[in-house]
Amino acid sequence: MSESEDMKLELENLRKSIKGLRSVYNQSPVAFATANKEGFFIEGNKAVLDLLGLEDLAHLQKLNLFQDPKLSEEDKKLLKKGKPIEYSSIYDFDLLREEGFFETSRTSKSCFDIFISPFYIRELEQAGYFSVVIDSTARKEAEEKLKESEEKLKLLFQNANDSIFMIKISDEGELVSFVEVNETTSKWTGYTKEEFLNMPPLDLIPDDMLEEAEDTIKIIMEKGFLTSEIEIVTKNGTRMPLELSSSLLSLDDDYFILIIAREILERVETRKAREEEILEKTLFLDIVAHDFRNFQTASRGFVDQVLEDKEITPDMEKKFLEKTRSSLLKSETLFTNLTILMQREIQIEHEFRSVSLLESFENAEEVLEDLFIDKEICLSIENITPEHKIIADTLFDQLILNLLTNAVKFDERMKVEIKISIEVKKDNTCVLSIKDEGKGIHPDERESIFERFSQFKKYGEGMGLGLFIVKTLVDRYKGEIWIENRDEKDYTKGTIFKILLQCV
Known part of the structure; x- marks a missing residue:
């Protein structure tokens, strides 16, 4: 070519x-x-x-x-x-x-x-x-939507009512560091985000819960998720109970735990209160059973003495029978208090009616003389007449009896003097005053003395339920009760119980 x-x-x-x-x-x-x-x-x-x-x-x-x-x-x-x-x-x-x-x-x-x-x-x-x-x-639209979505997610993350945070975790299940926390977490704990990012995560856990926290982490690593409860220590040193919803995440070969935490202080306090109430009821039943046994033993002892002692004189026999009657009356009073408490628990309704104050005090006086046969009780009803009537129910007599029993029991003298008076208000209410000369009640104890079981915890006997019964019934009658000193300068000179009630 x-x-x-x-x-x-x-x-x-x-x-x-x-x-x-x-x-x-x-x-x-x-x-x-x-x-x-x-x-x-x-x-x-x-x-x-x-x-x-x-x-x-x-x-x-x-x-x-x-x-x-x-x-x-x-x-x-x-x-x-x-x-x-x-x-x-x-x-x-x-x-x-x-x-x-x-x-x-x-x-x-x-x-x-x-x-x-x-x-x-x-x-x-x-x-x-x-x-x-x-x-x-x-692509730009997708990027903008992704950015917008990220901004929304970030906004939700930061403004969530629950605490949300993420912790980096090692392959061995050890907490390494915080990588993200929202504003609620900082608000609850008092730590800033910067402080969190430089803080070992376990520093938030109380020493007595570290072992439980480590066990929780192991379960999360095994299952991938867990709902649990734990307490953390805030910046000011207080303990905060939390419910945690934890999820295990894997990102770029690293492991993280995403945690949504909810503050459950009210729930924990309610649960603790219920547990304490169960313990108190158990204690209450133990004390009531103990008192019933004591009264029964005393009564049986007096009866056995009369039946078995051939040399007993008529005067001694009468005295033992009177003591037996006193023990039985105390048992009856304790049983009545228990019944009232049970009625309160199951919310048994009693029909309100007109109740004579004078009759209630006279009825209580008769029972007191049988309850305390070794004491001379002088009940001075100063200005209460048959016309003085209040709105109450059949349990009002027990209210008065419990107040007077309390006054007699804590007066160490053999002669107990109690003065009772009434002040009628213009708004169709009246204030009853029950003044004793006992050892008094310290001002710091006056709020708690009406609380449930406070007295029998202190004195160790079921008869101490009386003031709780009183407060329960006063609340039932929409009234008020408070304590004043008999001597303004010296609370040990005696007490005045005052009760505000609705007149007929």
């Missing part, structure tokens, strides 16, 4: 190669465009025409890349110096058309990623610029 024929073949192959490249160039889904060194576009494939909404190449050739309003002056200088650039921008095609920048069939806004690089014909002679344009609208 001659030299001319070889040249023809090479030219033909070159034309085919160029034709193939142009075909790829024109059919490529990626938008390509070429501009001369002045910036005017001279070539562009179908993808770039579609991307810009241009009808044909002639419309593209009217555009100059240096006139792109999104191209910064700094990037223009770099291009003219032969440096490649890239930038992203949002193009409002409606606005571009209105301002006459170019005719386009596209509407609304689109985001483009643009890459421009100078190209050379000879080694040092710049011939123009090659551009690649990528429509990144969908």
